Amino acid sequence: MVQEEIIRKGPWTEQEDVQLVFYVKMFGDGRWDFLAKVSGLKRTGKSCRLRWVNYLNPALKRGKMTPQEEHLVLQLHSKYGNRWSKIAGKLPGRTDNEIKNYWRTHMRKQAQDQRNKNKASISPSSSFSNSSSNSSANSPTVDSMPVNEQNERNSNDGLEHLQLAAGENTVYDHESGEKNMMVYSIDEIWKEVESSEDTDQTMNKLPVMASPLWDYCPDTLWMTDYYYDNQDISFFTG
DNA sequence: AATGATCTCAACCGCGATACT
């Protein structure tokens, strides 16, 4: 292809965020390539998806991992290895990227410390790769630890156990379709959005976008002055 | 206060899987 569109990279601007949120609201969070095109954003669909999934999605929980979540991550990593999306699926409001980052910084260090401790107390001659002992949860190896298939087999009760560890109603299982979330579910949010759209929030009336979706994330872009003050909303109305 | 080291996290890349034509 000779025609070379200028694809923007790097950090997203507030305007881009607003734009993306709006178009996701309009068309749903799928068909990212389509969204990228119709929105006029000079981003790839992939980039749009990432931005939404990791940052803009109102269902995201922000802030530090709780000790329960931390524990759960540790447990799940010992079970699933680096299958971050799978792990994220058990932690509502957390993204695979977030968990991955978190693991790399906190847990890996922790795991390393744990190993050092073990080394100190156990004879160093024992093979480090021999992790078939039950210690996997306590001393996960550094990145790329293979999935512990044995754990997998014993895992039926494992999940329940982990759910308890994470605290009540904070874990749901995609596979079983079970949802017990403390956070706003995305369905609820979209329901709210839809109902507000049913009234008369059309593209032409965009400045009244202050639906519960926006209220839900008061600390993010939708409450910024930019949104209300900036008159350049031509991208909304065409 | 200046500077270097370390940490954090948003974003990109490559690749495999899946859907569509």
Add this chain to the structure above:
DNA sequence: TAGTATCGCGGTTGAGATCAT
């Protein structure tokens, strides 16, 4: 069935923030 487009995942990078000296 083959080719192409799109999506989603895991790994990696790099800029900014924070901490230690």
